[in-house]
Amino acid sequence: MSNTNNAKESQSSQNSQNSSDSHNTTDDATDNTTATKRPGPMEVLRQARGQLAELTGMEAESVSSFEQTEEGWALEVEVLELERVPDTMSLMASYQVQLDPDGQLTGYRRVRRYERGRADAHRPGGR
Known part of the structure; x- marks a missing residue:
């Protein structure tokens, strides 16, 4: 038993x-x-700016475009590349930045350089 x-x-x-x-x-x-x-849009923006600054050594001044894509996130970031006096003659640059869905930078490239005081040329038929 x-x-x-x-x-x-x-x-x-x-x-x-x-x-x-x-x-x-x-x-x-x-x-x-x-x-x-997953991080929200504001966290993604902060991460993107920080990661780009760490990689390039240049601080982001503004984000001129930001969207969620199938691959993650796509941003266009404006940075000060070369400071001049007067400030309107400083060289700025726009960088396209790609991030994965978690906000980790996967790539970036400079798409244009311009003087801070210069506006984009007017394009016929565009605004």
Whole structure:
């Protein structure tokens, strides 16, 4: 009879263990979901500016375009490339910046340089 009682106790112990394991698995899945929460637009902007500054050594002055894409995020960032006196003669540059969905920079390139005081040329038919 003691073998029967030992078997029942052992089975009961295993069931408790399995129940506890499945509960822990559920908690782990919940924690993973929270850990993979994607950053919002403002956080992406901050990350993009910081990462671009770290890579180029130039601080972003403004973000002139920002959109979410299928691959992540695309931005156009204006930076001061060469400071001159007067300030209107300083050289500015626009950089296209690509980020993954988590806000990590995946690429950038300079698309134009211009003097701070110069407006874009007027294009016929455009505004």
